[in-house]
Amino acid sequence: MPDNTRIMTTLRHSPAAHRVVALAYDGLCTFEFGVAVEIFGLPRPEMGDNWYHFAVAAVDAGALRATGGIRITAEGGLELLADAQTIVVPGWRGAESPVPADLCAALQQACQRGCRIISICSGVFVLAAAGLLNGRKATTHWRYTDGLRERYPAIVVLEDALYYDEGNVMTSAGSAAGIDLCLHVVREDFGLDAANMVARRLVVQPHRDGSQTQQLIRPVARTRESRQLGQLFDFLHQQLAESHTVASLAQRVGMSPRTFLRRFQESTGTTPARWILQARLQRAQTLLEQTRIPIDLVAGQAGFGNAALLRHHFHQRYGISPAMYRKKFAEMAK
DSSP: OOOOOTTSSSOOOOOTTOEEEEEEOTTBOHHHHHHHIIIIISOOGGGOTTSOEEEEEESSSSSEEETTTEEEOOSBOGGGGGGOSEEEEOOOSOTTSOOOHHHHHHHHHHHHTTOEEEEOGGGHHHHHHTTTTTTSEEEOOTTTHHHHHHHOTTSEEESSOSEEEOSSEEEEOSHHHHHHHHHHHHHHHHOHHHHHHHHHHHTSOSOOOTTSOSOOOOOOOOHHHHHHHHHHHHHHHHTTTSOOOHHHHHHHHTOOHHHHHHHHHHHHSSOHHHHHHHHHHHHHHHHHHHOOOOHHHHHHHHTOSSHHHHHHHHHHHHSSOHHHHHHHHHHHHO
16 A cells, blocks of 8 residues: 655645635546535635635636536636646646646646645646656556556555655546545644634545555445444543553444454545544644644543654654644744
């Protein structure tokens, strides 16, 4: 499974007046475009005045056809990219469809000045055509990974990742993975609580590790089991500092350990141990950001038991120590 530990090697920038521009084009992928609008373009008064400023830039002139018989008219063209701090490229109209030279040039200029550029699903082919992924790791929908590798051999194609963060260039897999990547961006810009709030509004899981496999077999959960697992997640969030075993968790939901592991994997795409570790890391991040309590108390309240264990997992995951994370976050917040 590809490494995606590079989620937090740089700290969040100031979100004030952060401008997000999503591309629209003839043959627009409606769902992926809708993901960008929902997360970055929806008014969120509860987030205050510094939430994202959103705009849509048309790649093609005139009314644009979108999947499902929809037609849209964008508020501007590629000139809007000049002021963007984040550019979202929804799934492109086809892996074989040429990418306009003026779009490639605009993206290259944006990348050179430090703009963050993210792609959803087949949008990766636009970034690839612009040369933004040469020598970098990237992912896309599993149906397109072979084609991407063949057409752009300079890209390190990750076959089994939900999304990948390469600093100011980020890529995601199929449609729903775009939600995961966009929530990752919100976490970087506004913090864990804000991302959780947006996820709650969307009624989706707050965090799926980018390195999770794409091709999960996820049958519709039985009603009783779905309710039990939902209650279990609530319990775990409330009891992160406690010790948990597969046997104790299985007993809590009234399943055999074998059935519990299978249902948990189907529901989350990961194991109980990895899920709990990620939840504990997120709790540690929140405590480091919002409190001044000593690192050993952060470790205890987050469920790591001691500061050494917290430092090990925190550095392994984010490439930075808890103390340095707190220091840099405080500096960015000034």
